[in-house]
Amino acid sequence: MKRLIIMGPPGAGKGTQAVRIAERFGIPAISTGDIFRSNIKDGTELGRQVEAILKSGGYVPDEMTNAIVQDRLGWVDAAPGFLLDGYPRTPGQVEFLDRVLAAHDHALDGVIELTVDEDAVVSRLLKRAETEGRADDTEKVIRERMAIYRKETAPIIALYDQQGVLVKIDGMGTVDEVTERVSKAIESMTG
Template sequence: MRLVLLGPPGSGKGTQATRLKDKLGLAHISTGDMLRAEISAGSELGKQAKAVMDAGNLVSDEILLGMLESRLSQADVAKGFILDGYPRNVAQANALDALLAKIGQPLDAVVQLDVATDLLVQRIAGRAAEQGRADDNPESVRNRLNVYNEQTAPVVDFYAGRGTLERVDGVGELDEVEARIHKAIKA
C-alpha cells in the first residue's frame, strides 16, 4: 500500500500516519520530520530549512524531492509507505507521480483529512504549548494555513481528478478517524 495523507496543518496527518504505520506495517515518511532532523543535526540544509519554516513558508520543491527520493530507496519502504506532508503543491504532486513511475511504485490512495479552520487553530495552539514548536506560533500558523489554502488545497483537486482521492472527516476520537481512513482505503 502506497498512501498519501493530505490535510491542513493540525488536521492529524502525523498522528494518523503513525497509527496506520503500526497497523499496516508501512513506512511513515514525513517530510516535516525529515526537515526537523536536518535542523536538529545542524546541517546546512537544516539551517536553510529552519529559516524558511520559522517564517511559516515551505521549503523548496527540489530539496524535498531529493530527500524523498533518497528515503524511498531505503529497505523499510519495500512493503509500502504513508507520505505525510508531501506533496504540498501541484508541481510536487506531478514530480511525485514521475518519481513513483520511475521506481515502479504508483500510489494506491490519497486521503484528505477535513477539519474546520477554527478547530485547526485550536489544535495547533495545543500542540505549540505541548511541544514548544517554533513553527506553531500564532503568526506562523495563520501564514501556514494561508499557504495551505493557496498552494496545497489544489492538490486535493489534482488527485480527485485522477480518481484516487478519498475525503475523510478528521474530527472525532482518534480511533474513529482511523476507522474512517481504513474504510476509505479499504484496508
C-alpha cells in the same frame, strides 16, 4: 503494497494518524518536516542549507525536497509501501513523485485528505498552545496558516481528485474513530 499520502490542515491530526497508519499497515510514515528537522538537529550539510532557507523565511526548493523524498523512498523499509506526510506540496512535486513511482512501475494507491471543522481545530490548537507554552500560536496565526494551506493545497487536491485517488475522511471525533475511518478507507482502496 500501500503507497499513500495524507493531507489536511494544521491541527487535523495528520501526524497522529500517520503513526497509527504506519503501525497498522507495516509501512514507514515519511514526513519531510521530520527529515528536515532531523538534519538540522544533526548539523548535516542538508540541515545547514534547510535551516538557512527557513531562517530567511523562504521555502525549501522543490529540487531539494524532491531529492530527499526520492532518496527516502529508495530505503528498504519503503519497498512494501509508504505514507507521505507534508509532501507533495506543489504541482511540480506531484509530477516528480508520479515520475519516480512510474520509473519503478508503481503508482499511488490513495491520497487521504482529513477534513475538519476549522473553528473546532482552531480551538484545539489554541488549547495545545496554552498547555505546551506556544506563545506564537495565536488565533490569527493559526487561521493564517489554515488559509495558506487551503490556497496551496487546493491545486494538489484537485489533481489527485482528477486522478481518482483522493479520499476525503472526516477528521473530527476521537483519535480512535478517525483511525478506524482512515483504516477502512485504506483497506478498500488497496484491497
